[in-house]
Amino acid sequence: MKGWKEIPEGGLILEPGNSIxxxxxxxxxxxxxxxxxxxxxxLICWAYCPDSAIIVENKKIKEIDYNYCKGCGICANECPxxxxxxxxxx
Amino acid sequence: MxxxxxxxxxxxxxxxxxxxxxxxAGYPITPQTIAIEKFSEYVADGEVDTEFxxxxxxxxxxxxxxxxxxxxxxVITSTASAGLAFMWEVLYIPAPLRLPIVMNVMNRALSAxxxxxxxxxxxxxxxxxxxxxxxxxxxxxxxxxxxxAVKIAEKARLPVMPCFDGFIVSHAVERLEVLDDKNxxxxxxxxxxxxxxxxxKHPITYGPFDLYDYYMEHKxxxxxxxxxxxxxxxxxxxxxxxxxxxxxxxxxxxxLDDADIAVIALGSTAGTARVAVDNMREKxxxxxxxxxxxxxxxxxxxxxxxxxxxxxxAVMDRSDSFGSFGAPLFSEVRSALFRKSNAEIVNxxxxxxxxxxxxxxxxxxxxxxxxxxxxxxxxNYVSYLGVR
Numbered sequence: 001m002k003g004w005k006e007i008p009e010g011g012l013i014l015e016p017g018n019s020i021x022x023x024x025x026x027x028x029x030x031x032x033x034x035x036x037x038x039x040x041x042x043l044i045c046w047a048y049c050p051d052s053a054i055i056v057e058n059k060k061i062k063e064i065d066y067n068y069c070k071g072c073g074i075c076a077n078e079c080p081x082x083x084x085x086x087x088x089x090x
Numbered sequence: 091m092x093x094x095x096x097x098x099x100x101x102x103x104x105x106x107x108x109x110x111x112x113x114x115a116g117y118p119i120t121p122q123t124i125a126i127e128k129f130s131e132y133v134a135d136g137e138v139d140t141e142f143x144x145x146x147x148x149x150x151x152x153x154x155x156x157x158x159x160x161x162x163x164x165v166i167t168s169t170a171s172a173g174l175a176f177m178w179e180v181l182y183i184p185a186p187l188r189l190p191i192v193m194n195v196m197n198r199a200l201s202a203x204x205x206x207x208x209x210x211x212x213x214x215x216x217x218x219x220x221x222x223x224x225x226x227x228x229x230x231x232x233x234x235x236x237x238x239a240v241k242i243a244e245k246a247r248l249p250v251m252p253c254f255d256g257f258i259v260s261h262a263v264e265r266l267e268v269l270d271d272k273n274x275x276x277x278x279x280x281x282x283x284x285x286x287x288x289x290x291k292h293p294i295t296y297g298p299f300d301l302y303d304y305y306m307e308h309k310x311x312x313x314x315x316x317x318x319x320x321x322x323x324x325x326x327x328x329x330x331x332x333x334x335x336x337x338x339x340x341x342x343x344x345x346l347d348d349a350d351i352a353v354i355a356l357g358s359t360a361g362t363a364r365v366a367v368d369n370m371r372e373k374x375x376x377x378x379x380x381x382x383x384x385x386x387x388x389x390x391x392x393x394x395x396x397x398x399x400x401x402x403x404a405v406m407d408r409s410d411s412f413g414s415f416g417a418p419l420f421s422e423v424r425s426a427l428f429r430k431s432n433a434e435i436v437n438x439x440x441x442x443x444x445x446x447x448x449x450x451x452x453x454x455x456x457x458x459x460x461x462x463x464x465x466x467x468x469x470n471y472v473s474y475l476g477v478r
Contacts, residue, residue: 001303001304002307003307004307004308004310004311004314005311007304007307007308007311009186009187009188009308009311009315010186010187010188010296010308010311010312011186011297011298011300011304011305011308012187012285012294012295012296013294013295013298014285014292014294016293016294016295
């Protein structure tokens with residue numbers, strides 16, 4: 001971690017959009033695991049995810065971005081096919 | 091150079107007119123009201139280019155000042171007493187964000203009981219808020235300090251609070267030498283903010299959430315900025331001497347070099363103390379005065395040097411710090427001199443809520459400390475002066 005002489009004064013953020021460098025996925029205690037067989041690609045999880053961590057490609061769910069998924073469990077709760085399971089983060 | 095007759099508040103407004111700040115956001119409170127009121131007349135008459143914001147409270151006034159300063163403007167306001175107290179939450183924001191806001195404080199007591207007259211409880215309560223604090227003795231110093239404050243603030247990139255005594259200075263008409271407008275303009279120069287929020291080509295964020303992983307590093311930066319401000323105050327004082335002929339440092343000495351006993355005071359009390367020093371000298375007593383101008387950052391080395399020959403020091407505090415060992419100035423002076431001086435240091439709390447401080451009162455202090463220097467015995471380290 002950087003020392004006090006190396007960081008912008010007073011917590012100013014001088015580089016726009018640098019929140020992408022903050023991997024909030026490290027906060028997660030429960031991890032969503034998607035079951036490809038059960039998933040109907042309805043995209044409800046994509047619409048509900050507050051962290052835009054459901055990655056969609058060609059109108060289909062490609063993966064969950066664990067760099068930014070905080071493990072809130074909304075996707076698992078909303079999934080009509082029960083295709084997402086929350087598992088203990090190890 | 092012109093000579094005018096002005097009270098402290100109108101002198102502040104006059105200095106503000108010459109500075110012509112980008113933004114002034116203010117709210118009236120006795121004994122500061124005249125300053126902002128007079129300045130608003132300059133705005134209405136088109137004598138300044140300032141965006142004047144009449145806010146609904148001091149909390150909003152300081153918030154508007156912070157926003158305007160972050161945007162990149164040169165910003166001035168003023169307040170006193172409960173007004174300063176009402177700013178509390180936002181008062182701590184400009185220093186770590188390095189926003190050079192200037193706010194004149196016309197020192198006034200805090201409630202309760204309600205009182206509108208002078209003491210230093212308001213600005214002393216703000217002593218840990220990260221603002222540079224400068225005390226002026228009279229109208230001339232009030233005017234001079236405000237102009238210097240702009241330059242100090244912008245060089246140190248810290249907020250500055252020039253203070254003077256409410257009513258005693260704010261409402262007393264005195265002889266005032268004002269600089270020519272051009273001299274003021276040249277002295278303060280053009281303000282170039284380091285990170286203006288309105289620089290849309292370089293978008294930045296002010297005030298994001300800061301957790302335990304970086305908050306302490308940012309406080310360490312603020313600590314350093316305040317340490318560096320000491321030299322800036324001195325340098326700006328020297329520069330100001332060149333255009334005004336008036337000398338400004340962190341403190342000034344009066345008959346102190348050969349003094350055995352001395353009084354330390356802030357603000358208008360220094361004038362009264364000088365007369366008391368002269369009266370003691372006539373009686374053959376080697377009395378002296380240290381008038382402290384800069385309270386934050388505290389000029390520790392200068393105080394040690396100024397008092398090196400003094401045997402007993404009486405620190406005059408115009409506020410109390412209830413429950414502490416002595417009032418704020420006493421604590422600071424005593425801590426600065428610890429193991430650097432053999433002087434006995436005693437504290438007099440005086441002048442609360444505008445209680446008059448007379449030459450006789452200060453002569454009494456000199457008599458007390460003369461006795462201490464003779465006997466080496468201190469009866470009370472902390473006492474109330476002029477209380478019934």
